[in-house]
Every structure is written in structure tokens, then in C-alpha cells.
Amino acid sequence: MTAVVGRDSSARRLAESVHDPEMPMLTLADLGVLRGVEEGTDGSVVVTITPTYSGCPAIATMRDDIERTLKAAGFSAVEVKTMLTPPWSTDWISEEGRRKLRENGYSTPSPAPRRTAGPVPLTLTVKPREVTCPVCHSANTRLDSEFGSTLCKALYRCMDCLEPFEHVKEI
Template structure:
């Protein structure tokens, strides 16, 4: 007989089930930055067992309206189901809002290894956020040669969370993950 009651990966009485579910969810890659897992990107907030024994993964969007959220949810569910967790859900957590400060050190290294400049510290604001009409000042280094002689060529890259830069030393273009 098949089903959740006979599948040790889904048995809520199995003490290792939650550990396995967390490992499966943590290994799911981001659809827009596939060198990062959802864990390394910092969008995977929690994996728990619900009162009904279901695996519940919590994710936070990188920004409001992020088009990758549906794919992240679908990929999480697919991987959890493939690992034997037939009863799995994904819940979206909006508070606190995601910040690039949640990207792990391993995630930052993976970005740089892929030729993408990782973000610096996210700006902190108390009260209203000031409106600035020019590009923000960022401490950006070329991920290829390490030079800080860089210029922004576009505030908008392949995704809304990236800006395009060009290195003045090696002349190579590169993406930079914007600080949020």
C-alpha cells in the first residue's frame, strides 16, 4: 500500500523527517540566479511540520511583485514531493521584508564566482524613504578583476534586482545585485 502513512519520508512520527525536508527545501535553486539556493538567497525562511503532519515551507519575496515567486513555490513543492513528502505546502511571509543582508556568505561567494557583483550592506531608513532621482551610490567592485573603477551603465539588468556595470580596468560588463 502507498500513501503518506506508509512513507517514512512523510511520517510525522519520524524524527528525521523534518531534517530531511529542510535539507530538500534548502537545496532548491533560485530560478533567476541559479547559482544560489533559496537558502543562500535568504528567501527560504522556515520549514516546519504543520499540526496535520504536512511539510510547510515559508518563503519571502525579494521584492513586492517578484515574478519568480510562483516558480520558487512550484520548485519547492516539486522537490518536496519527489523526496516523498506528498503533503507539502508553501506559505508566503511578507514581514519582515526580505533584505539582501540575508544572502549568506556562501551565496555572496557564488554570485562573485558567477561574475555577478554581490550586494553591499542594505541601506537603513528610519521614517520616510528619501526620493533620489539619480542612481544610488554603491560600493561596487568588479567581480572579475576586483577593481573599484566601475561605472553603472543601466539601473535595470536582466531582473529588477540587478543593475548593469562596466569595469574601467578590465572593460568587462557585469551585473550587480542591488542592495535592498
């Protein structure tokens, strides 16, 4: 396939416009899961995405939504590939994506932990996070559940305004 990989290709713009099925205020570009778009001169497109988790249940929907969007725009053959290396990180969420999360009541992730070579330390407790309430901006928050509505979110409560909220976990 002869590829047109330019940042401004129509296939890229279309793929960048697809929304995340679990946090629909974000596009796949905002979330940072869209890794590459190669547009062939024959009307074919290869899109590469990286899921937020290797077992992310939304990956099939992302793949279907990308394919449906590109085919509706007239691209004849669409292939969506999954790339697991390097693994996705919350650091890949764009500033625009972080702004959209805040505007929709989410607490945004701090910088992701740095990965190192060698053994992964086993911890049996949750590492405390510095989480700020998206409503009143207080740092006086409490973890209610490490498990939110999706794998990538945890449930917190602000101890000042008492509002519950979701925090996007650092990965």
C-alpha cells in the same frame, strides 16, 4: 498540525536545496528567501519564503520548485506560504551565496541601507554604489543601466578591464 521544526529535518534539507530560478548558482537558502519549514507528523510540510521583491516574478517558480521537490521525496501535502514582513534584504544572502555569486561573475551587494521608521525619502536619482569589478577587482566601474536581467540586478562596466558585469542591488 503537530510540527517538527528542527533545523535538520529532511523537509528542511530538501527545501534548502532548491535553486533560485533567476540565479541558479544559488539555493533558496543561499539567497536567504527560505524563512521556515514545518514538517508535520502526518507527512505534510509548510514552507515559508520571502521574495526578494514583493512583485518578484520568480516567486511562483520558487513555490512550484519547492512543492515539486518535497512531493517527489514523498511528502503528501505541501503548502508554500509567502511572508512579506520583515521584507527580504540582501544582508540575508549567506557567505556561501556571496562566494557563489563572485565565482559566477557577479558583484556582491554592500550592506543594505538601514530602514528607519517614518517617511521614506524620495530621491529621483540613483544613489552611487561602491562596486568592484568581479573580474579584475578594480573599483573603477560605471553604471550602464539600473535595470539588469532581473529586478534585483544592475548592469555595470569595469573601466579598467572593460568587462560588463551584473551587480546584485542592495535592498
